[in-house]
Amino acid sequence: MTDAAHHDTPAIVTDGFTKRFGSLTAVKELNMTVPAGSVYGLLGPNGAGKSTTIDALVGLVHPTEGAVRVLGLDVRTSPVEIRRRTGILPDGFTPYERLTGREHLDAAACANGVAVDTDEALARVGLADAADRTAGGYSHGMSQRLGLAMALVGAPDLLVLDEPAAGLDPHGIKLLRRIIREEHARGATVLLSTHQLAQVEAVCDTVGIIDDGQLVAEDSVETLRRTVGTETTLRIRPAGSLDRARDLLRDLDGVAGVTAEGGMLVVRCDAEQEAADVIAELERSDVTLESYEKSLPGLEQVFEAYTDER
Amino acid sequence: MTGRSSLRRLAAQTGCVARQELLWLRRGWTVPAVTVLFALAVVSVVRRADPPSSGEQPLTLLALVPNGDPLSPTAVVLFTLARVLTLLLPLVTVVLAAGALAGDVESGRLRTLQTFPVSRRAVVGGKLLARSVVVGSVVALGLLAGALVSWLRFGTVDPVSYGLFLLISVGFSLSLTGITVAVSTLTTARSRAIALSLGPLLGCAFFGVDPGVPTVLRTGLLVQPYQLLVAGTHSQIVAIPRVVSTGFPQAPIDGLVLSDGISLCALCAWPVVLLGLSASRYRRRDL
Numbered sequence: 001m002t003d004a005a006h007h008d009t010p011a012i013v014t015d016g017f018t019k020r021f022g023s024l025t026a027v028k029e030l031n032m033t034v035p036a037g038s039v040y041g042l043l044g045p046n047g048a049g050k051s052t053t054i055d056a057l058v059g060l061v062h063p064t065e066g067a068v069r070v071l072g073l074d075v076r077t078s079p080v081e082i083r084r085r086t087g088i089l090p091d092g093f094t095p096y097e098r099l100t101g102r103e104h105l106d107a108a109a110c111a112n113g114v115a116v117d118t119d120e121a122l123a124r125v126g127l128a129d130a131a132d133r134t135a136g137g138y139s140h141g142m143s144q145r146l147g148l149a150m151a152l153v154g155a156p157d158l159l160v161l162d163e164p165a166a167g168l169d170p171h172g173i174k175l176l177r178r179i180i181r182e183e184h185a186r187g188a189t190v191l192l193s194t195h196q197l198a199q200v201e202a203v204c205d206t207v208g209i210i211d212d213g214q215l216v217a218e219d220s221v222e223t224l225r226r227t228v229g230t231e232t233t234l235r236i237r238p239a240g241s242l243d244r245a246r247d248l249l250r251d252l253d254g255v256a257g258v259t260a261e262g263g264m265l266v267v268r269c270d271a272e273q274e275a276a277d278v279i280a281e282l283e284r285s286d287v288t289l290e291s292y293e294k295s296l297p298g299l300e301q302v303f304e305a306y307t308d309e310r
Numbered sequence: 311m312t313g314r315s316s317l318r319r320l321a322a323q324t325g326c327v328a329r330q331e332l333l334w335l336r337r338g339w340t341v342p343a344v345t346v347l348f349a350l351a352v353v354s355v356v357r358r359a360d361p362p363s364s365g366e367q368p369l370t371l372l373a374l375v376p377n378g379d380p381l382s383p384t385a386v387v388l389f390t391l392a393r394v395l396t397l398l399l400p401l402v403t404v405v406l407a408a409g410a411l412a413g414d415v416e417s418g419r420l421r422t423l424q425t426f427p428v429s430r431r432a433v434v435g436g437k438l439l440a441r442s443v444v445v446g447s448v449v450a451l452g453l454l455a456g457a458l459v460s461w462l463r464f465g466t467v468d469p470v471s472y473g474l475f476l477l478i479s480v481g482f483s484l485s486l487t488g489i490t491v492a493v494s495t496l497t498t499a500r501s502r503a504i505a506l507s508l509g510p511l512l513g514c515a516f517f518g519v520d521p522g523v524p525t526v527l528r529t530g531l532l533v534q535p536y537q538l539l540v541a542g543t544h545s546q547i548v549a550i551p552r553v554v555s556t557g558f559p560q561a562p563i564d565g566l567v568l569s570d571g572i573s574l575c576a577l578c579a580w581p582v583v584l585l586g587l588s589a590s591r592y593r594r595r596d597l
Contacts, residue, residue: 107326107329
């Protein structure tokens with residue numbers, strides 16, 4: 001397992017993938033590459049085509065045009081082999097309400113042809129106490145955890161998680177992040193589709209933004225941040241007079257604006273480098289800094305920039 | 311070699327799906343409820359089973375012939391049950407099998423199942439296998455209850471005749487199960503699957519015994535093949551179309567159509583063809 005991570009074959013390649021449902025084009029000529037061993041975040045507004053793309057990767061929907069290759073296999077000819085090597089948590093995961101958590105894992109293990117320690121697998125997602133309860137009594141978050149446990153059966157080479165944080169409480173989200181990191185460390189590739197940008201920022205090394213069925217951006221989070229503008233915000237708490245510090249800051253190059261907010265100065269800088277220069281300048285001046293913090297443009301701004309402009 | 315290993319894989323996947331399906335069915339109330347109701351219906355029919363009065367020929371393909379001996383109670387029971395089961399078995403089958411795939415599509419469970427490394431053929435096959443086991447068991451249990459009541463009432467049951475009748479009836483119900491699962495595979499809601507399978511099956515039950523429908527056409531309506539096979543289970547039961555055909559030799563094709571071999575083929579042909587078509591369509595469907 002996880003041999004995909006050790007060679008150059010990308011985990012996922014879509015080449016001109018198009019999916020139409022009647023007259024509606026859900027995905028249009030999508031070219032996406034997910035490198036093996038990466039944690040790839042697929043972002044996009046509702047109806048952008050994320051779930052359709054994910055469904056096509058695992059053979060739940062069939063491409064209208066174009067090619068989809070997963071772990072080097074064509075999804076048209078080898079959907080079962082792809083699913084054998086892929087752990088999938090589909091959007092809106094629905095458990096069998098009359099079956100227990102343990103029976104769900106047994107079913108997944110049977111289909112994968114592997115043995116699984118159900119106690120350990122359920123404990124890993126925090127469902128140890130609910131192992132022998134029927135899934136009909138599970139909350140939404142518990143069902144998601146169960147779906148995640150099923151996706152992890154057989155230590156897959158690729159983990160495809162569609163909105164995995166839906167219904168999870170903060171503990172569940174923390175657990176999800178931990179599991180993604182553990183799976184990544186094991187060598188698995190992770191494809192994560194989510195609306196929670198913090199989730200993507202926390203775990204993904206590459207991000208693809210999809211809008212109107214087309215990939216509008218694909219790069220590392222850092223690079224994407226730089227491409228949409230680099231305005232950086234400094235929140236400065238001077239030890240002495242606020243007015244003195246404000247006057248000094250207004251005269252500096254690269255400062256777009258300064259406002260006072262509850263004993264602090266909020267300084268908007270044109271670029272991250274200029275924010276560093278501002279701090280250096282202040283430290284050289286007679287203004288003493290009690291504290292300061294820098295905030296870079298968030299993924300939210302990146303997301304908005306790419307999905308609003310179109 | 312490759313063919314054999316892929317067959318083995320398909321069998322393993324089918325087994326996994328069937329096991330999960332059986333577990334699911336075992337946990338519900340439908341199977342026990344239908345088992346009890348069907349057994350009660352069979353018991354009630356057996357308790358009231360009487361030979362038709364002299365000269366009376368009810369709308370059926372079967373007739374009782376004493377052959378100079380008194381009518382055997384087993385012949386009377388089989389004659390009565392065979393007529394009632396043409397209506398009861400479609401009902402039992404549809405209730406137990408219509409939700410096979412359509413119910414899972416409706417609830418979203420089918421997507422969960424298809425995230426497993428199992429082919430779509432294995433999903434249809436596994437569901438068919440599980441539902442066939444359940445329907446076959448329910449029918450067998452009900453008819454065994456009928457045999458018990460028959461023995462209590464008449465003090466005797468011809469085990470060979472009744473056993474053959476039970477096998478043929480289970481076979482008929484499996485044929486209906488195949489058709490119902492095929493319809494369920496083609497639809498996306500349980501209610502639609504029930505309507506689209508129960509309607510035609512009940513249509514078959516009525517038109518299949520209508521003397522106005524040509525014998526050749528009736529072969530395709532499933533009831534005639536079933537009752538022709540039932541006629542072979544006891545020497546005092548005869549199939550009316552066979553008698554009629556013998557009296558009118560100008561329709562030589564009837565002899566072939568009314569044979570046990572063609573009857574068996576007719577019972578198998580519908581589910582095989584429909585399942586083939588529906589599985590092929592299901593493979594191309596977006597979930």
